[in-house]
Amino acid sequence: MDRSFFDAGELVGVLTTQPLGRVLDYKAPEGGCFAGAFVEVPLGPRRIVGVVWGPGAGDYDYDKVRSVARVLDVAPMRDEMRSFLARAADYTLTPLDAMLRLATRAPGLGDAPGVRRVYRLGSVVPDRMTDARAAVLAVMHEYGGLAFTLQELAAMAGVGTSVVKGMVKLGAVSEKDAPRDTPYPRLDPDHGGKDLTPDQAAGAAVLSAAVASGAYGTTLLKGVTGSGKTEVYLEAVAACLRKGRQALVLLPEIALTGEFLDRVEARFGQRPAEWHSGVTQTERRRCWRMVGQGDAGLVVGARSALFLPFRDLGLIVVDEEHDTSYKQEDGVLYNARDMAVLRAAGCSAQVVLASATPSLESWANVEAGKYARLTLTSRFGPAVMPRMAAIDMRSEDLPGGRWVSPTLRRAMQDRLDKGEQSLVFLNRRGYAPVTLCRACGHQIGCDDCDARMVEHRFLKRLMCHQCGATKPMPTVCPHCKVEGKLSAVGPGVERMGEEVQALFPDARVAVLSSDLYGSARAMKAHIAEIAAGGTDIIIGTQLVAKGHNFPKLTLVGVIDADLGLQGSDLRAAERTFQLMRQVAGRAGRAEAPGEALLQTFQPDHAVIRSIVAGDEEAFWSAEAAERRAAGVPPYGRMAGIVLSATDVQAVFDLGTAMARADGPLRRIGAQVYGPAPAPIARIRGRHRVRLLVKADKAAPLQAALAEWVAQFRLRGDLRMAIDIDPQSFY
Numbered sequence: 001m002d003r004s005f006f007d008a009g010e011l012v013g014v015l016t017t018q019p020l021g022r023v024l025d026y027k028a029p030e031g032g033c034f035a036g037a038f039v040e041v042p043l044g045p046r047r048i049v050g051v052v053w054g055p056g057a058g059d060y061d062y063d064k065v066r067s068v069a070r071v072l073d074v075a076p077m078r079d080e081m082r083s084f085l086a087r088a089a090d091y092t093l094t095p096l097d098a099m100l101r102l103a104t105r106a107p108g109l110g111d112a113p114g115v116r117r118v119y120r121l122g123s124v125v126p127d128r129m130t131d132a133r134a135a136v137l138a139v140m141h142e143y144g145g146l147a148f149t150l151q152e153l154a155a156m157a158g159v160g161t162s163v164v165k166g167m168v169k170l171g172a173v174s175e176k177d178a179p180r181d182t183p184y185p186r187l188d189p190d191h192g193g194k195d196l197t198p199d200q201a202a203g204a205a206v207l208s209a210a211v212a213s214g215a216y217g218t219t220l221l222k223g224v225t226g227s228g229k230t231e232v233y234l235e236a237v238a239a240c241l242r243k244g245r246q247a248l249v250l251l252p253e254i255a256l257t258g259e260f261l262d263r264v265e266a267r268f269g270q271r272p273a274e275w276h277s278g279v280t281q282t283e284r285r286r287c288w289r290m291v292g293q294g295d296a297g298l299v300v301g302a303r304s305a306l307f308l309p310f311r312d313l314g315l316i317v318v319d320e321e322h323d324t325s326y327k328q329e330d331g332v333l334y335n336a337r338d339m340a341v342l343r344a345a346g347c348s349a350q351v352v353l354a355s356a357t358p359s360l361e362s363w364a365n366v367e368a369g370k371y372a373r374l375t376l377t378s379r380f381g382p383a384v385m386p387r388m389a390a391i392d393m394r395s396e397d398l399p400g401g402r403w404v405s406p407t408l409r410r411a412m413q414d415r416l417d418k419g420e421q422s423l424v425f426l427n428r429r430g431y432a433p434v435t436l437c438r439a440c441g442h443q444i445g446c447d448d449c450d451a452r453m454v455e456h457r458f459l460k461r462l463m464c465h466q467c468g469a470t471k472p473m474p475t476v477c478p479h480c481k482v483e484g485k486l487s488a489v490g491p492g493v494e495r496m497g498e499e500v501q502a503l504f505p506d507a508r509v510a511v512l513s514s515d516l517y518g519s520a521r522a523m524k525a526h527i528a529e530i531a532a533g534g535t536d537i538i539i540g541t542q543l544v545a546k547g548h549n550f551p552k553l554t555l556v557g558v559i560d561a562d563l564g565l566q567g568s569d570l571r572a573a574e575r576t577f578q579l580m581r582q583v584a585g586r587a588g589r590a591e592a593p594g595e596a597l598l599q600t601f602q603p604d605h606a607v608i609r610s611i612v613a614g615d616e617e618a619f620w621s622a623e624a625a626e627r628r629a630a631g632v633p634p635y636g637r638m639a640g641i642v643l644s645a646t647d648v649q650a651v652f653d654l655g656t657a658m659a660r661a662d663g664p665l666r667r668i669g670a671q672v673y674g675p676a677p678a679p680i681a682r683i684r685g686r687h688r689v690r691l692l693v694k695a696d697k698a699a700p701l702q703a704a705l706a707e708w709v710a711q712f713r714l715r716g717d718l719r720m721a722i723d724i725d726p727q728s729f730y
């Protein structure tokens with residue numbers, strides 16, 4: 001990346017999005033091209049998009065090398081972005097072409113800027129006003145200065161396009177060509193700041209000064225839900241905008257609701273650019289281009305927004321930084337929190353990691369002095385953290401097939417009497433996790449996975465939560481063919497809904513689970529209705545743990561606080577601690593104080609005790625000590641290798657061969673464990689085998705892994721996925 005311009009005919013190396021495993025040589029086109037230019041190059045009979053990565057290697061006959069077909073009309077990829085992609089590829093052991101695919105996920109990149117015909121309010125009032133014309137004018141007045149396409153305007157007014165065209169002739173509607181991708185409106189950093197509490201103001205001042213310094217730095221912004229973390233980091237965004245640089249706020253996908261966009265609008269007078277799965281293709285393209293030319297000051301997005309071509313990125317906020325959805329589990333396996341730090345370090349930007357319950361990784365980085373830490377200690381306004389207590393299920397009198405203990409029931413009755421809301425939390429979708437035949441003991445499993453099928457009574461089907469396969473609920477046992485003996489075992493949220501409704505027949509009960517809605521809009525509408533008080537008792541999965549405000553909620557009952565502790569996952573304790581605190585944090589946000597009750601069979605378990613005591617520092621220190629002793633992340637390094645194939649013997653053979661050929665790993669002092677069947681040994685008909693590599697924190701793990709796996713060829717349908725710092729162990 002030392003050369004910046006290549007004259008026509010000079011050899012350039014072009015990285016394409018094709019999985020070729022290398023950069024290809026081409027001749028620079030007429031007029032030359034810059035390093036980083038987005039180009040179209042011929043490959044066989046096709047033309048594909050690529051980026052000029054640097055000088056060509058020159059190891060082919062010059063005369064046979066083809067020319068770049070054309071340079072695309074978009075801002076060239078900056079050096080900083082090219083080195084970010086290269087470093088991210090090295091870190092995650094991902095081919096560069098796959099990284100480039102992440103960085104070019106916008107449609108029609110190669111298309112000319114393009115124009116479309118738009119319609120606005122004209123200057124003439126028609127002499128003869130018909131109902132149809134009045135409807136068109138009404139729509140245009142309602143949406144102020146907005147431009148419409150012909151189809152949009154006609155559809156919204158409920159008239160034919162000929163009506164609109166007639167009005168164009170009269171001058172009542174103006175018709176004009178306008179560019180397709182328009183800049184986002186400028187956000188005003190001085191529009192609507194709130195009066196901050198002294199605590200918040202101090203935090204905002206520190207972050208703003210850091211952003212103003214123009215240097216790299218990472219700060220952990222910690223504070224209970226409702227303490228004003230969002231208010232504080234929006235001040236850092238304001239500081240970034242004042243400096244003329246761009247800001248990016250990452251939210252967990254599920255939290256990307258209108259609520260946050262409304263807050264941005266209230267603070268800055270305009271809405272930001274959006275980048276997530278719910279955005280239209282047209283808007284994606286606009287966002288990608290405007291970010292590249294500096295015409296989007298703030299982007300609010302999901303993890304892949306990190307790969308947008310920012311012109312001058314000065315701040316990245318990772319909200320709810322501990323959220324597991326930041327880890328991409330498909331395709332390129334990366335953790336957006338870590339990649340945010342990598343990206344910011346390369347462009348002198350600040351990172352703010354915000355959370356009420358930070359990950360142990362971030363906590364350890366603060367301890368090690370790599371990250372700064374800011375703590376907001378109290379909730380904004382009168383609310384306080386809820387009172388927490390454990391319900392010892394060993395001494396509760398509860399018949400089989402029932403899960404609400406008498407103690408929890410009394411607390412719920414009390415809220416009903418006072419007209420307050422309760423939340424019953426169970427992190428299990430569906431009606432029952434297991435369907436058992438009482439005649440033969442058979443449990444109904446998925447045909448393609450080693451997983452039991454979960455009954456979803458609402459959908460009247462069984463569903464595999466691994467692969468999503470469904471089948472109708474059988475009446476006859478598929479194993480012994482006996483009829484009428486199948487029964488639901490264990491609770492899911494739908495079943496809790498039934499139990500709670502039976503306990504409180506007059507209460508308004510709502511079950512909140514992501515799979516019960518046809519659309520994100522329907523879910524949002526339902527949540528808004530619940531928050532407004534339209535429900536007495538909410539039954540919910542972890543969907544309710546995030547983001548939403550329920551002002552009337554004063555009691556949280558956790559049905560099974562032990563649930564998360566059962567896994568073999570090294571982060572099981574951490575996850576349980578975070579989830580329980582987040583759920584408990586839903587209670588008592590407004591004036592009424594809250595209470596959280598945790599049903600548990602192990603009230604003396606260290607994790608349960610620290611949750612109840614609310615002693616975070618004690619929890620983190622104890623957890624850190626255990627991980628340090630075990631040499632696992634964040635105090636050691638790990639990589640998971642999952643091999644899969646339809647032939648079980650082939651997977652095990654490869655796994656065994658890999659474990660034997662561990663020379664490159666042994667040289668850096670790393671150990672290989674396995675091969676062992678993965679916790680879910682079969683998914684979608686593919687057998688899965690897992691190897692785990694453990695190394696010291698300082699060991700050059702990626703290089704050794706690359707050398708190790710390069711010794712093997714993947715034959716047939718064998719596949720290998722390498723996961724650096726694995727988060728899930730399935």
Ligand code: ADP
Nearest residue numbers: 194195196197224225226227228229230231380
């Ligand atoms: P967090 O991000 O820590 O959960 P928020 O920033 O969302 O906290 O704040 C919680 C609620 O309190 C929000 O409705 C927010 O607008 C309000 N709030 C926080 N700080 C202030 C303040 N200084 N002035 C007015 N409202 C505030």
Ligand code: ZN
Nearest residue numbers: 446449464467
């Ligand atoms: Zn399945």
